[in-house]
Amino acid sequence: MHNPVTVEVTRGNIVESRHRGMAVVVDGDGKIVFSAGEVERPVFPRSACKAMQALFMVESGAADAYGFGNRELALSCASHSGEEAHVDLAASMLTRAGKDVDDLECGAHWSLDQKALIAQARRMEKPTALHNNCSGKHSGFICACSHNLIETRGYVHGDHPLQREIRAAMESLTGTAISEDSCGVDGCSIPAYAMPLKALAHGFAKMATGRGLEPIRAQASRRLIEACMAEPFYVAGTGRTCTKLMEIAPGKIFAKTGAEGVFVGILPEKGLAIAVKCEDGTTRAAEAMIAALLARYFGSDSAERAALDAMANRSLKNWNGIHVGDIRVTSSLS
Numbered sequence: 001m002h003n004p005v006t007v008e009v010t011r012g013n014i015v016e017s018r019h020r021g022m023a024v025v026v027d028g029d030g031k032i033v034f035s036a037g038e039v040e041r042p043v044f045p046r047s048a049c050k051a052m053q054a055l056f057m058v059e060s061g062a063a064d065a066y067g068f069g070n071r072e073l074a075l076s077c078a079s080h081s082g083e084e085a086h087v088d089l090a091a092s093m094l095t096r097a098g099k100d101v102d103d104l105e106c107g108a109h110w111s112l113d114q115k116a117l118i119a120q121a122r123r124m125e126k127p128t129a130l131h132n133n134c135s136g137k138h139s140g141f142i143c144a145c146s147h148n149l150i151e152t153r154g155y156v157h158g159d160h161p162l163q164r165e166i167r168a169a170m171e172s173l174t175g176t177a178i179s180e181d182s183c184g185v186d187g188c189s190i191p192a193y194a195m196p197l198k199a200l201a202h203g204f205a206k207m208a209t210g211r212g213l214e215p216i217r218a219q220a221s222r223r224l225i226e227a228c229m230a231e232p233f234y235v236a237g238t239g240r241t242c243t244k245l246m247e248i249a250p251g252k253i254f255a256k257t258g259a260e261g262v263f264v265g266i267l268p269e270k271g272l273a274i275a276v277k278c279e280d281g282t283t284r285a286a287e288a289m290i291a292a293l294l295a296r297y298f299g300s301d302s303a304e305r306a307a308l309d310a311m312a313n314r315s316l317k318n319w320n321g322i323h324v325g326d327i328r329v330t331s332s333l334s
Helices: 046-053 055-059 070-076 084-096 114-123 135-147 161-174 197-209 215-230 241-248 283-295 303-312
Strands: 005-011 014-027 032-036 183-185 191-193 254-258 262-267 272-278 314-317 323-329
Touching: 005 272, 005 283, 014 197, 014 283, 046 055, 046 135, 046 161, 046 197, 046 215, 046 254, 046 262, 055 135, 055 161, 055 215, 070 084, 070 135, 070 215, 084 135, 135 161, 161 191, 161 197, 197 215, 197 262, 197 272, 215 254, 241 254, 241 283, 241 303, 254 283, 262 283, 272 283, 283 303, 283 323, 303 314
Parallel strands: none
Antiparallel strands: 005 014, 005 323, 014 032, 014 272, 183 191, 254 262, 262 272, 314 323
């Protein structure tokens, strides 16, 4: 079986590029509501699974001990742009646990937001780990360790107690036994685990519905998802797709991107979760795919559906503002 072409990019009247992909919509019981492509094929969720990785921080009591509200919980699930508000909040989370930037083991890179990057380059010699898009997640990791009296040094390594907790949570949610062959290293240095796309979607559907989960995990899942929907800026940032998707339908959409063309979405009111993977790893295709699938579950005449369809099928303009082509999803997602 081959993955279908899910997204086309045109220039003039010619299809200039085609992106193949796989997509699946699953309910809390694991039933497939929609699928396209090889949804049983293993993929690395990358940053799309950060809400799963944040569960131990909430379940262990660390979030409450340090007074975390929706913004802190959202940042713990974020791939943020490194804007000033993101950096300051990550630093505040560390301070509450008696830690600082030197305790972060995610590495440093310049902010993803162009305005923030330019401002930083003018005043700083180099970025810090707080500017890393994963610094909120890592600050949450450190807070979880500190509250539970776990040594923070080496918290990114697979044999660290924190990572063992995260791995167990992901195995339980997705029903996937993680073997050595399915492990890699993520961009922020923590372990990355491959799993079938369907299993990833089912894990998020369980988080959305609480089906099959112990009460403490169901409650923690609900808190994290609701926090992200309440504070979408802290999940991504200005102009970012995750933020825009959640702003289209406040409280009705959870969305989270992952590197290499992965995206997940949740429709809590409908008890459904969506996972997509662009085969060639292109973000623009994954963004179009997730928007198109989310649109399916809103009324045909609704403002939400119109806005989501506009994100899934959009025009391309050059630097002079001239329309040169379009990004469009194909009938494989209809």
